[in-house]
Amino acid sequence: MRYKYFKRALFAAGFFQLITLTACTKTNKHEEINIEIKNTLGFSRYEIISLQRNKLQPLLDKNDPKNIRIKEQGADQYLVTQWVDNDGDGKGDELLFQANVAANATAKYVIMLDTIQVAEPKAKTxxxxxxxxxxxxxxxxxxxxxxxxxxxxxxxxxxxxxxxxxxxxxxxxxxxxxxxxxxxxxxxxxxxxxxxxxxxxxxxxxxxxxxxxxxxxxxxxxxxxxxxxxxxxxxxxxxxxxxxxxxxxxxxxxxxxxxxxxxxxxxxxxxxxxxxxxxxxxxxxxxxxxxxxxxxxxxxxxxxxxxxxxxxxxxxxxxxxxxxxxxxxxxxxxxxxxxxxxxxxxxxxxxxxxxxxxxxxxxxxxxxxxxxxxxxxxxxxxxxxxxxxxxxxxxxxxxx
CATH class of the missing domain: 2.70.98 (Beta-galactosidase; Chain A, domain 5)
Structure with missing residues (x-):
């Protein structure tokens, strides 16, 4: 009986530790950057947005740039992103993503950290x-x-x-x-x-x-x-x-x-x-x-x-x-x-x-x-x- 009780206790402790570790890997509010994109024209626009590296520095200080993810606020799926190294020094100077903004409207996006891979798109440059x-x-x-x-x-x-x-x-x-x-x-x-x-x-x-x-x-x-x-x-x-x-x-x-x-x-x-x-x-x-x-x-x-x-x-x-x-x-x-x-x-x-x-x-x-x-x-x-x-x-x- 003691052995069974010990196994249950050990399993419960391990499970609790797993939950704790999982929770710690999620992005907290200090590891998010919010973006607002405003369209002043009378037609919807689907365009590439460029974010300069210095705007993302709070996320880059202790993290791999490859783990930066972007999604529309409230959405589940991450968007395709692309780093561009303009000066050839091996570091991305600007991060690109594609925003969809309705006519005379503002769209909101969230930048965060995650290791989940985003599928390579069929349509590309x-x-x-x-x-x-x-x-x-x-x-x-x-x-x-x-x-x-x-x-x-x-x-x-x-x-x-x-x-x-x-x-x-x-x-x-x-x-x-x-x-x-x-x-x-x-x-x-x-x-x-x-x-x-x-x-x-x-x-x-x-x-x-x-x-x-x-x-x-x-x-x-x-x-x-x-x-x-x-x-x-x-x-x-x-x-x-x-x-x-x-x-x-x-x-x-x-x-x-x-x-x-x-x-x-x-x-x-x-x-x-x-x-x-x-x-x-x-x-x-x-x-x-x-x-x-x-x-x-x-x-x-x-x-x-x-x-x-x-x-x-x-x-x-x-x-x-x-x-x-x-x-x-x-x-x-x-x-x-x-x-x-x-x-x-x-x-x-x-x-x-x-x-x-x-x-x-x-x-x-x-x-x-x-x-x-x-x-x-x-x-x-x-x-x-x-x-x-x-x-x-x-x-x-x-x-x-």
């Missing part, structure tokens, strides 16, 4: 250098995909060899699926050259860039002529996803002004627009820094909305339509116009700006084949919303 296709740099999310061209592709053209591309324009890949296609399309293209130029059910690449600006390529406008760079010479991948991909492309000095240009490009999940943050310098004053969209065969429609800061081209490609657009602060814009040229790939919609040494703009597209838009009115509405989003960022308040 992604980017990489692509040596199997000479030296492309490609990037995508669950809605759109882009690519730029590197130095060896330029060298092939300059040496008169096949397979190269000489262009600092931005190429578009028309995808209709929400999962990543970059690796798959390039792999299949190696086995079957030209694969991704043919529709196989996931989308394809019918978009021609050539020497044009594609969608979002830059240049300098002077004396009725556009001076442009050649291909990028170096790249740097900063983050691949799942919520935001970030990288930099560096260009050799170009134009008669010897412009030295670095493009920091990022793409968020669920956005149709890549963000271009461009730094440039020269020993001379640079006139008319220009961003453009190719007009291809000049059969498309153009909409120049300078007061709101958005510019659109709408064209038919094969049996569907593509809307391309650029959005930036109206304060940066000098003028915008259609440059009609008889030379192939030189007809562009051009936006002339006069920033000091940096400029930020958004360039993107939507394709009716993806069912994201139905017509040009949908595309104009998307551009109009993007302009409002830029002018009215979500207001984030950290409550410790």
């Amino acid at each position: 992604y980017s990489r250098f692509v040596p199997e296709r000479i030296d492309d740099y490609a990037w995508e999310n669950n809605k759109v995909a882009f690519r730029a061209y590197g130095p060896f592709a330029q060298q092939l053209v300059e040496e008169g060899k096949e397979g190269g591309t000489l262009s600092s324009g931005i190429d578009l890949w028309l995808k209709k699926v929400d999962y990543s296609i970059i690796d798959s399309w390039y792999k299949k293209n190696v086995a079957n050259p030209g694969y991704y130029h043919i529709e196989h059910g996931e989308g394809y690449d019918p978009y021609h860039v050539g020497a044009s600006r594609g969608t979002g390529g830059t240049g300098l406008w002077e004396k009725d002529s556009l001076q442009v760079s050649k291909n990028y010479v170096n790249y740097k991948t900063i983050a691949t996803g799942p919520l935001r991909t970030v990288f930099e492309l560096t260009y050799a000095p170009w134009s008669s002004y010897g412009v030295q240009e670095v493009k920091r490009i990022s793409l968020d999940l669920d956005s149709n627009f890549s963000k271009f943050e461009i730094s440039y310098r020269s020993n001379k004053m640079i006139p008319n820094y220009t961003v453009g969209i190719t007009l291809h065969d000049k059969k498309g429609e153009v909409n120049i909305n300078k007061p709101k800061g958005w510019f659109r081209h709408w064209e038919q490609i094969d049996s569907a339509f593509v809307g391309e657009g650029i959005v930036l602060s109206p304060k940066l814009i000098d003028t915008a116009f259609v440059h009609d040229s008889k030379t192939a790939d030189q007809s562009n919609l051009l936006i002339l700006t006069n920033p000091k040494d940096k400029i930020t703009y958004y360039a993107g597209f939507a394709w009716t084949g993806s069912k994201q838009i139905r017509d040009v009115m949908d595309w104009d509405e998307m551009l109009d919303k993007q302009a409002k989003i830029i002018a009215n960022p979500l207001e984030v308040k950290v409550i410790k």
Whole structure:
């Protein structure tokens, strides 16, 4: 009897200790940070929020950054998060998560500590250098995909060899699926050259860039002529996803002004627009820094909305339509116009700006084949919303 009583007592003590330990592992109120996110616009917004590391310091002092979790107040499930190391020192500088905020409303989120793993999402952002296709740099999310061209592709053209591309324009890949296609399309293209130029059910690449600006390529406008760079010479991948991909492309000095240009490009999940943050310098004053969209065969429609800061081209490609657009602060814009040229790939919609040494703009597209838009009115509405989003960022308040 004594032995049975002893076992019961020992079990009860162990059980009590287990409960105590379990309770101690839960986050207490001193290990939580509350976030309020305010949307001042008349439509709901589903956007990536960035929290700087210093705002999270109370949780980071004695804890692993990998154990930080975020959820909407009152919800059970944690959200997908992503640390971004911008300076390459091995520590995350900003923590990203995706917030859903209704029109003219405030959403509340809680940051806490937990070791529970959050499942990897199917839809994500992604980017990489692509040596199997000479030296492309490609990037995508669950809605759109882009690519730029590197130095060896330029060298092939300059040496008169096949397979190269000489262009600092931005190429578009028309995808209709929400999962990543970059690796798959390039792999299949190696086995079957030209694969991704043919529709196989996931989308394809019918978009021609050539020497044009594609969608979002830059240049300098002077004396009725556009001076442009050649291909990028170096790249740097900063983050691949799942919520935001970030990288930099560096260009050799170009134009008669010897412009030295670095493009920091990022793409968020669920956005149709890549963000271009461009730094440039020269020993001379640079006139008319220009961003453009190719007009291809000049059969498309153009909409120049300078007061709101958005510019659109709408064209038919094969049996569907593509809307391309650029959005930036109206304060940066000098003028915008259609440059009609008889030379192939030189007809562009051009936006002339006069920033000091940096400029930020958004360039993107939507394709009716993806069912994201139905017509040009949908595309104009998307551009109009993007302009409002830029002018009215979500207001984030950290409550410790």
